[in-house]
Amino acid sequence: MTMPRVTLEELYGVDPERLAAQDARRAMGARHFRSTYGRDPEAVFSAPGRIELLGNHTDHQGGQVLATTIGWDVLAFAAANEEKVVRLHSNAYRDAFTLWLDDLAPLPEERGRVAALIRGVAAGLAARGCGIGGLDLFFASQVPIGGGLSSSAAIEVLLGRLFHELHGSGDLSCGELARVAQDAETNWFGKPCGLMDQLVISHGGLIALDFANPDEPGVSLLDVAFPPPDKCMILVQTGSDHEGLDAAYASIPQEMGALARALGRRRMRDVSQPELLQAMPKLRQTLGDRAVLRGLHFLDEQERVVRGTAALKRGDWETFLSCTRESGVSSHAWLQSSFLDPESQGISLALYLCRSFFEAGTAGGWRVHGGGFGGSVLALMESDRVEPFRRLMEPVFGKGAVREVQIRRHGVVRLNG
Template structure:
């Protein structure tokens, strides 16, 4: 059944959506979180009504989560393994078809814009914008033979920008789900929507990203990915309920900026690629670890010690990502925590992506890791989060230590810098229709 905005509000207020809203936002099992989720959903529907003043168009509510990298730091671009998860910070949107070719987007905190879907080619000067992503997702769906049409959308996001939770992937998955629902009769699955999002980001937005971010947002839950075939990674959903672990996942914003770090990121790919090239290969996944280790003396001379260390990290963390998924499926959370710590140590010592050599005075991530490790005092786990060099760290904190950990981190970095997030089981979805 399709709802108008008024009936959509009634559905939310009546409690008919409580089950899915609990899956999205009440992962701490509290009534307070559920009520906050219902209030936010109602606000977005009401704001949509005020902004677009629809008459009787069928409206729907959509959610698209941010994602967190759990294991496999800088392994995807070498065709390795990654473990990631969708989180309860999301983009929540009320949308309705408008019977035209024009998409109207109103996102809280940003200037509204529109995209004409009668033109589905990249537009010069549009690169790097949400408009480019919108056009790219529509083009990807159109290329699969599905008609696309205009819609009006009001979006509210609490996916932290620059947090490593990948707000761009969440946006792509959101637009993919809206068009899938209104234009494709929900024919596309989560993996197809993720691939369309990557296509939009690569071809229209202008960022040569892998597929991990979109998969983590679209599929939902904890997902093990094998990038042996990057265009079509193997996807395995890991069945584990983090709410039963006795730990809380914290994403800590160190206050450091990713700007001007392009060369740092590029050097990781370049140096790993140089090691692979020694063996006549493109990526390290194609080189056996035994052959790599046997050649380390000559690789030090040809490629340098840092390239060797970074490649050593690839083999270590590629293996760790697999083992983390296995530990969760075997309900062995202590082993999982040990593996997260081992991954973090490898990133710090081998990958060397916790601070930039171009600015050695600023080392916010190593400092936050050091203080965080003291606060955990041998419990939980802590590591750099995402691409590194600046940005965020990730910690699995025992429930009994959450308050001192959070206050200690915010004493160091500032109020509001430690964010408690939960792994949610649902990816991009229609919340109510």
């Protein structure tokens, strides 16, 4: 795949205030790069965060997902060097660091750190014969770390394109890049994950994904206005992040997988609801109620992805909102991904407040966003209801907790100029 090159207007829209802010951000990053490395950056790249709209914890079981890239991104100011070393400075990390590329094996002491992602992406590209080399980098990120917007996937995919654009040879498809990124996160960074985040960020846009064939997932770009005119998409950041929750995330695919195998199937995609219901008495004894409930969530969520995607294609906003609300209830009650600590239930509280707000007369949808256990709640509403919604939420979760999010049509790109 040839790296797309875009203008600021193509990436961030034509709103003068937003363009001015992004122009200033780009100038800031270039200044930091010059002051750090004593030269101008060779290129500037952008990788978006992503939002999952429907399909919560379905990709790892061969399911379907509806997701989109968003306007919040990571900007990378980059130049190649001849030393086979990656130097990284960033506004998002406390410490700068230097990583030599002579040894690309996973290091236990790097697990959970950005250095592990760099080493893992470099190893994946080298194994595919794509070519790697030294990079001087400055990252300027708008994607919150631990907020459920796939900041780690954005960095992984961005690193893959940086290596390939400045040192690589041959072609590197979006699918190959996504697999390199997923492998880096799972086996170097130490966080088990599906392929959804990396695929969405690699391709860009509003995307329907089907993981029936995990080696070649189906990727369909939806050419629809989302959200529709006079509607908006809001994230409520609850103040609890995803850090340190790897075991909680891992329990979901583990339990769903065990449920499928107990039914003689490889994954939940191959299980029907009637056979699960028939086997439920035995499954409760052998695997426990939570595994059964998580399997039921998967089966219902698949139907919601299909129904919600079809609704968007025909412009049926109300049905899509209904699917969103159903997904939120299912993730909270059956998937059980809202909290671990009974004393810290920001997601649950935000869901309750959303229900109260919308049942008071405002049409909208709301759901647990992303991996769960912390992070954000997604809400969809009429544009003129954002300020009343903000007045309800921000006294509870803090100033700035309610943020409107724009979708983005591009995956990883190189900026012109």
